[in-house]
Amino acid sequence: xxxxxxGDSVHPIVPARTFVWVWIxxxxxxxxxxxxxxxxxxxxxxxxxxxxxxxxxxxxxxSWFMHLKYEKRSLTLWLVPATVFCIGMMMLVFxxxxxxxxxxxxx
Amino acid sequence: MHEVVKSQAVSTPxxxxxxxxxxxxxxxxxxxxxxxDTLTFSALxxxxxxxxxxxxxxxxxxxxxPSILYSTVMTVVLLASSLTMVMAVMAAQRGxxxxxxxxxxxxxxxxxxxxxxxxxxxxxxxxxxxxxTSNHWGSPLFGAVFFGVTGLHMTHVVIGVIYLxxxxxxxxxxxxxxxxxxxxxxxxxxxxxVWMFVFPLIYIMSVAPKS
Numbered sequence: 001x002x003x004x005x006x007g008d009s010v011h012p013i014v015p016a017r018t019f020v021w022v023w024i025x026x027x028x029x030x031x032x033x034x035x036x037x038x039x040x041x042x043x044x045x046x047x048x049x050x051x052x053x054x055x056x057x058x059x060x061x062x063s064w065f066m067h068l069k070y071e072k073r074s075l076t077l078w079l080v081p082a083t084v085f086c087i088g089m090m091m092l093v094f095x096x097x098x099x100x101x102x103x104x105x106x107x
Numbered sequence: 108m109h110e111v112v113k114s115q116a117v118s119t120p121x122x123x124x125x126x127x128x129x130x131x132x133x134x135x136x137x138x139x140x141x142x143x144d145t146l147t148f149s150a151l152x153x154x155x156x157x158x159x160x161x162x163x164x165x166x167x168x169x170x171x172x173p174s175i176l177y178s179t180v181m182t183v184v185l186l187a188s189s190l191t192m193v194m195a196v197m198a199a200q201r202g203x204x205x206x207x208x209x210x211x212x213x214x215x216x217x218x219x220x221x222x223x224x225x226x227x228x229x230x231x232x233x234x235x236x237x238x239x240t241s242n243h244w245g246s247p248l249f250g251a252v253f254f255g256v257t258g259l260h261m262t263h264v265v266i267g268v269i270y271l272x273x274x275x276x277x278x279x280x281x282x283x284x285x286x287x288x289x290x291x292x293x294x295x296x297x298x299x300x301v302w303m304f305v306f307p308l309i310y311i312m313s314v315a316p317k318s
Contacts, residue, residue: 016197023190030182033307037175037314050307057303065189065296067289075128075138083142087149094153098160105163 012070022064029057137290141297144263148301151259152308155252166244167313168237177228178310181221182302185264188217189299196292199285204278207288211275214295218268225261229254253309260305263298270294 033053036046063069068076128135159165169175195210232253239254241247274291277283 014197016194019190019193023186026186027183030179030186030306033311034175034179036307037311038171043312047312050311054304054307058300061189061296061300061303065193065299066293072127072129075130078128079138079142083145086146087153090149090153094157098157102160105161 014064014070019064022060026057026060029053131286133286133290134293137293141293144297144301148256148259148304151256152304155256155308158246158248158252162246162248164245166242166246166249167315168235168242168244168249169310169313170315173231174228175310175314177224178306181224181228182306184217184221184224185299185302188214188221189296191217192292192295196285196289199278199288202285204281208275208279211271211278211288211291215268215271215275218264218271218295222261222264222268225257225264229257256305256309260298260301263301267295267298 033050036050036053041049169178191210191213195207195214198206198210236243237250237253239250242250270291274283274287278288
């Protein structure tokens, strides 16, 4: 167990070109998202693909730009599952309830 | 002093010894703030989904020019600001003070550009009759969602630009450490991260259908 003091976090040296590649990948994914808006897709399919692309972009930003990949794994295990659980609970309650209400609407 | 060091080395992280995440309290505090803010934006986006599914006349009013074009450029600008912020953190960790300040100023420039483009987009939509309570396209909730989500995000960007300004002055004068630059970087990347969900859900999902 490493024993660092206050503000004494240690990261491996990551070459700048790694971050440039991550940035280029993020731009490409953004281009794909814009393209999605101009092809005829069912709303559910479009929403699923857009959320999928956004989660990949979020993973790239958190892992590389925010250096979570280079922090101790205990930080990731502490923060990420708890956040995903809370968001999942919100969606579990409200997303399904909104679909239920939509089906109850008189046509 | 010797006893304190000894007890820290002997105690396990779970019993208070050492530093379980091997980082300072400022950085850990920023991570906790980011988690709480993630839930704030998540709640807003879930509320948006709820309102949209339950509104039969939810509008899709955004034409390619200016709305989608502007929001795409804004996304690229915000991603560019994240890259310059990464360079600032790297320069700070190398101990290059001048280079750090320049990269932070570049980040602030991109952040201010984002706000400028966003305000222009807002004023264009307001001139077309969009308000937080009404619009002539469909459900009045559209305006509430649009201004609520993008407004809270823009507030974060404005606060971020001010925060980075303070950090650049302090780091330039030698009052702040590389860790302070890194912590401000975490906040800035988070603002970028939130936009990666706002942009597709608010803009791309509301592209005007082909007539």
